[in-house]
Amino acid sequence: MRGLDVLTEFSMKAGHKIEPKKIKIDDTTLRDGEQTAGVVFANDEKIHIAKMLDKVGVHQIEAGIPTMGGDEKAAIKAIAALNLNCSILGWNRAVVSDIDDSVECGVDAVAISISASDIHIEHKLRKSREWVLDSVKTAVDHAKKYNLYVSVNAEDASRADMEFLLQFARTARDLGADRLRYCDTLGILDPFETFMRVKTIIDIVGIDVEMHTHNDFGMAIANAIAGVKAGATYINTTINGLGERAGNAAFEEFVMALKYLENVDLGIDTHLFRDISEYVAIASGRFIPTWKPIVGANLFVYESEIRASTTLIDPKTFELFGPEDVGLKRKLIIGKSSGVHTLISKLGSLGYKIGEKEAAELAEIVREKALSLKRALFDSEIIDTFNSFIGTGPVGADSKNKGVNK
């Protein structure tokens, strides 16, 4: 637990002006997204996803790992050959032959990845810090021979000793690398620590920083935003947050959070978000939860009486942006938490009129039905219930409208 003084200092610094033009999205759906256990994209799907990302205005696409060879290499070549507006990046270990494979694919940018934490250096690489820095040097020198844009990825940066991380960043900068990717590989940062660490790197070393965050504790987006507040200019996202384990920062969530919470509009075409999400969902064999932030099918579906009836009057009461902004629709459903006003409005949209007093009685019947069925009702069920209510309804029910569908 950090002292409050640090936090106060941080709150003073936080939220400095972010320049929209400087923030760039580097999407890794095709690399980290596919790398997660169980997901395999077909090459045609990869090409289609790359085109969609370019169309909405992503700045860079991490297209895959060229050194895997075979189909993977073929897909990256094909994507590089599309001549999209965005930059195409290949992922590499800090190994010369990996970079040769990237060059062969025709990408204009490479990420050179190596662990920066002692835990990884000791338990995974079984090498030394010097070996790590030497590998970075050899790899970056090699990549720069081909005039490539170079990102040096500090894997497991969050568990790295800060002094060494600064040395790592300085090495990258002095070799002429274009940016440092800060990888919160295990998703163990919180936004405050993210802010402090990233700000320290930027203040001391002065290199462009990219955020690569994971969602293991549900903080991928918050940490990405914290990175931007600390001065990071590149964000590594994936559609739907697809990625290793609990996934990465979701592209659609990051773009909308920046736009609506931080007032920074990246100029991305958000209207296609639902479309892209659906495509990636199908290609990855993973459903979109109906409650998924930004693109879930249920986000603009209202059932409970207070929310539904208030939203009908003014959507701003419960929405910061409208469904049309992300390719969704607003909808009213009738279920266990519905009440009089929701019911009147729903019946109205189906072409039926009902008075407030009758609606109160009908609402009770409808709620019982939803309880016994354990779900919301279909439109046809609502109409059925309405008709039998009117048919057997109490004296005073508006018989003029009996079963009339206008």
Add this chain to the structure above:
Amino acid sequence: MIVEAKDRKINIIDTTLRNGEQAAGVVFSKHEKIRMAKMLDEIGISEIEIGTPSIGASEREIIKEIVASGIKGKLFTYTEAIPENIALAVECGIKNIIINISTSDLHIKVKYGQNKTWVLNQLRETIAAAKHYDLNYIISAEDATRTDLEFLLKLLHLAQKKEAYRFRICDTVSRLDPFRTFLLISTILNTVDFPVEVYNHNDFGMATANAMAAVRAGAVSLVTSISGIGEGTGNAALEEIVMALKYLENIDLGVTTARFREIAEYVAKASARAVPVWKAIVGTNVFAHESGIHADGVLKNPINYEVFEPGEVGLTRQIVVGKHSGSHTILHKFKEFGIELTINEANDILAMSRSMSVDLKRPLFDKELMYIYKDYEDNNKKI
């Protein structure tokens, strides 16, 4: 004064049974609600919201049964600030309630067609009714994060004067990020010394991060739901909050986390919503490793890619063979099958496995790996 993390006690009040069920399309049966309340109680959640008495007679019957089911923790019901509603909670045998009222100008205007004075009066009258029945009550400010700060502080002073149990700040439209959360909560607590809890929504994927930021700022209680189930994008997920407190903030609540997966599955069944395999903390994919680098790292030492052991949340580790696997994974897998491969054999089998995985668009089952091995052996015999 800085309180040491290990000495801090953060309260959890779970709303799976109330706001969780309010999610569009979700209906829990009576038995499911009782079971979930018991599960929460058993793992050590000391406060549970169990429903909204004003919804109707059937809801009240369920609430009564939960009250009678012998749960140790405090049980709360929820109500809008309507004085007549209080008797409904009392009728159910409830001792603790949440009195909710919208506090933002927009909500006051659109939802109530009223003004701030009306809100204050409504709240005062409802509090009087609650006091009449000797109820313990939380005051909940809906849309608090779009509320004029002066007015919010006025309500906090009222809560303090009337000896409310706590004050709830609702981020109804997910207006907060962690930094704004921190500033808001610390500003409030610097002005009014009163126990505050936060209620987060996940519209921008920041519910958990915002809750943690509130804790840092001095909030003493968090509202959660299992798997984050709730209206719209849902709330802060109980399992994420408990684990983030433990591993990121060093605050161990002593919750029986080993039952997290089981409970998430139960709620998934009851709500007819699957637990996504990638769900933070309890998704089955969280401890599944396929890619060469990750799997190799985990096989050398799980500390490379895992913060806690899978058993801690009721999951198991899986090494998956697929397109991104490396030769170490193959060596390891076959060792498990009792077959020692040479590195050359492993490389050959890896190439075959990868191409099969690309063809099938999925990772391979253990059986399929054995078929590949058989084919490989047969081919070698021929040569």
